[in-house]
Amino acid sequence: MPVRPIVPIGHPVLRTPTTPIQPEQIGSPEIESLIDDLIDTMRHERGAGVAANQIGVSKRVTVIEVTQSTRYPYKPPIPLTVAINPIVELVGSETVVINEGCLSVPLRGELVRNVVIRVEYLDRDGMRHDEVKRGLTAGTWQHECDHLDGRLIVDRIDPTTLSTWEQYELHHRAAFVERITRFTDEIGS
Ligand code: ZN
Numbered sequence: 001m002p003v004r005p006i007v008p009i010g011h012p013v014l015r016t017p018t019t020p021i022q023p024e025q026i027g028s029p030e031i032e033s034l035i036d037d038l039i040d041t042m043r044h045e046r047g048a049g050v051a052a053n054q055i056g057v058s059k060r061v062t063v064i065e066v067t068q069s070t071r072y073p074y075k076p077p078i079p080l081t082v083a084i085n086p087i088v089e090l091v092g093s094e095t096v097v098i099n100e101g102c103l104s105v106p107l108r109g110e111l112v113r114n115v116v117i118r119v120e121y122l123d124r125d126g127m128r129h130d131e132v133k134r135g136l137t138a139g140t141w142q143h144e145c146d147h148l149d150g151r152l153i154v155d156r157i158d159p160t161t162l163s164t165w166e167q168y169e170l171h172h173r174a175a176f177v178e179r180i181t182r183f184t185d186e187i188g189s
Contacts, residue, residue: 002040004055006103013053017150018060020085026126038063046071047103048140051147060085062144074177075136086121088145090114098139099176102153109157113139135187
């Protein structure tokens with residue numbers, strides 16, 4: 001059962017902060033198969049990331065990957081990353097408005113993200129990572145860690161910018177992609 005159904009907004013598991021994974025559980029068959037299912041589900045849905053509670057498992061682990069084939073072709077590529085117990089720390093006060101979507105939410109819209117973050121996490125081998133992320137990549141990390149904290153994009157979106165994907169394509173995509181591509185070039189992400 002590698003590809004798992006995505007839990008939609010309204011399910012309480014999306015509103016429940018996830019439980020950290022004990023270090024000794026890393027590498028266990030249960031955690032390994034959970035990670036494999038997250039990766040298969042993310043690729044099947046062409047998402048930029050999937051958090052464990054989006055497939056109904058309330059554990060603090062997410063996978064992230066951005067390639068040309070995702071729903072978000074304007075995002076700089078991110079190699080496949082497995083993040084166990086990730087913690088995001090905002091760095092500085094510069095922010096950017098991003099039009100975000102989510103596999104669990106049928107609408108997209110504009111919200112504010114910090115431009116620079118520091119993220120600490122363990123990978124699937126238990127190796128500790130401490131990295132700085134910028135721009136849309138930092139936005140993706142903030143999005144996934146929000147999921148793990150029980151938050152959704154609708155908590156942050158300016159409600160006057162809410163849009164279906166179809167109406168986003170028709171009326172908002174071109175201007176957003178132009179602005180965010182210029183921004184991405186400027187910050188050199
Ligand atoms: Zn999401």
